[in-house]
Amino acid sequence: MPADAVSSDTAPPAADSPSAPPASASVGEPSIDERQRTARVLANAPLEELTELWENWPDPPEVQYLRGPEAGLVMVQGRTGGTGDRFNLGEATVTRATVLIRDAELGTDHTGTAYVLGSHPDHAGVAAIFDALLHSAQRPRVLSDVIEPLEQAQAQQEARRRAQARSTLVDFFTVARENAGPDDEEDAE
Numbered sequence: 441m442p443a444d445a446v447s448s449d450t451a452p453p454a455a456d457s458p459s460a461p462p463a464s465a466s467v468g469e470p471s472i473d474e475r476q477r478t479a480r481v482l483a484n485a486p487l488e489e490l491t492e493l494w495e496n497w498p499d500p501p502e503v504q505y506l507r508g509p510e511a512g513l514v515m516v517q518g519r520t521g522g523t524g525d526r527f528n529l530g531e532a533t534v535t536r537a538t539v540l541i542r543d544a545e546l547g548t549d550h551t552g553t554a555y556v557l558g559s560h561p562d563h564a565g566v567a568a569i570f571d572a573l574l575h576s577a578q579r580p581r582v583l584s585d586v587i588e589p590l591e592q593a594q595a596q597q598e599a600r601r602r603a604q605a606r607s608t609l610v611d612f613f614t615v616a617r618e619n620a621g622p623d624d625e626e627d628a629e
Contacts, residue, residue: 470574470575470579477587477591478570478571478574478583478587479554479555479567479571481587481590481591481594482554482567482570482571482587482590483554483555483556483557483563483567484590484594485567485590485594487560487562487563487566489590489593490563490566490567490570491562491566493570493585493586494566494569494570501541501542501543501544501573501576502541502542502544503539503540503541503569503572504539504540504541504542505537505538505539505540505565506538506539506540506551507536507537507538508537508561508565509535509536509537509561509562509564509565510535510536510537510561511533511534511535511559511561512533512534512535512536513531513532513533513534514531514532514534515528515530515531516528516529516530516531516532517529532557533557533558533559534555534556534557534558535555535556535558535559535560535561535563535564536553536554536555536556536564537553537554537561537564537565537567537568538551538552538553538568539551539552539553539565539568539569539572540572541569541572541573541576543576543577546577548576550572550573550575550576551572551575552568552569552570552571552572552573552574552575553568553571554567554568554570554571570582570586570587574587
């Protein structure tokens with residue numbers, strides 16, 4: 441991966457902006473909701489698209505793996521009725537990676553972490569790189585060129601999936617018999 445510097449595009453959002461981080465977060469850090477959103481988009485994105493976006497990224501920074509992509513198991517829990525007592529549903533394979541990107545021009549380092557369902561080390565690695573870029577001065581570019589297009593594509597795919605499932609929907613209903621009908625009198629005998 442090339443060792444070029446990251447360029448600064450824009451400043452972090454203003455404090456009164458809706459996407460501004462909470463006062464307790466450091467300057468330029470995304471909020472928890474935005475971190476969850478971007479992590480979900482990167483984890484659900486196809487590896488081919490992420491790889492293409494990374495290979496075509498202008499001025500890619502130097503990348504160092506702090507924790508190389510590694511697969512492990514996590515326990516998946518469910519709740520009875522969605523709100524009741526927790527129970528262990530089973531185990532799922534998850535791959536995680538943590539990277540450090542260096543901005544030689546500004547002399548700053550940024551860390552990114554990604555978790556991907558399944559055993560996909562390349563996917564976790566590229567997603568971690570984009571997560572690190574989200575903490576850098578290139579955050580606006582990552583949001584506009586990576587996160588938003590992937591999120592829109594995922595929403596369209598989900599809409600198609602729902603429409604296809606809806607086309608196979610069967611409505612079951614029961615016709616209740618009225619009490620004052622001629623059939624009711626015959627049934628009573």
